[in-house]
Amino acid sequence: MSTAMNFGSKSFTPRPPDKGAFPLDHLGECKGFKEKFMKCLRENSFENALCRQESKEYLECRMERQLMAKEPLEKLGFKDLIDEKSEAKLKTL
């Protein structure tokens, strides 16, 4: 049986990002969402898990302003937040 891929002692090789580069937000259109996210981090000991809603909102801002290719949120790792949103919507009906 062949073994799993052996990375051995290779030195680190940088890889381009999967979806390419973010266009620069020259106009600061999403700066407010960034600030909200950073504030959340500062208030939560920089724990990413507690600020995922804010990070989702930042990325949604980018998508709405052509600063990021539109993707379903599940494909960005936010499927659990979408489910919660749907549940909340159902409750308000």
Next chain:
Amino acid sequence: MQCRDRQPAPTLEPAGPGRGEGIGATGLGGSAVAGHDSDQIETMEPVKDRIIKVTFNADVHASLHWNFRPQQTEIYVVPGETALAFYKAKNSTDKPVIGISTYNVVPFEAGQYFNKIQCFCFEEQRLNPQEEVDMPVFFFIDPEFAEDPRMANVDLITLSYTFFEAKEGHILPLPGYQ
């Protein structure tokens, strides 16, 4: 110049008639790492008991007069959970400057599990005089990190970005740089 339409890594498809290649679990090749396409992102589950501290460094090459720094010193993440972090760059000169960055991850062996979904690296970024911009990095640590015995004692990963000036005629040692 935008590269939003860069194709994500190919999703796994069954090989059909006439297809010379099939991308299967065993066919990723020696230089590829475990697939991190958007299907994986959609289905991966966070490994909540493996908290990893990610710290951030920022450097500029001596000839690039930008103020470049991370906006957070650290973020705590778990494998399988997408995370966002920010850097900030300011062109403190009175001329537009085009920069391009590369990154490094230590420990080296953890780098294979560090997946950048999107960031600001490897593409030329132009800042106008005195312009300051946020530079996001959207990433995750592959859940397989938690299953690698070599990573058992790794709870700190440091991400370092370095910006260079992209001048015409200069060739920079960056993957895919033309």
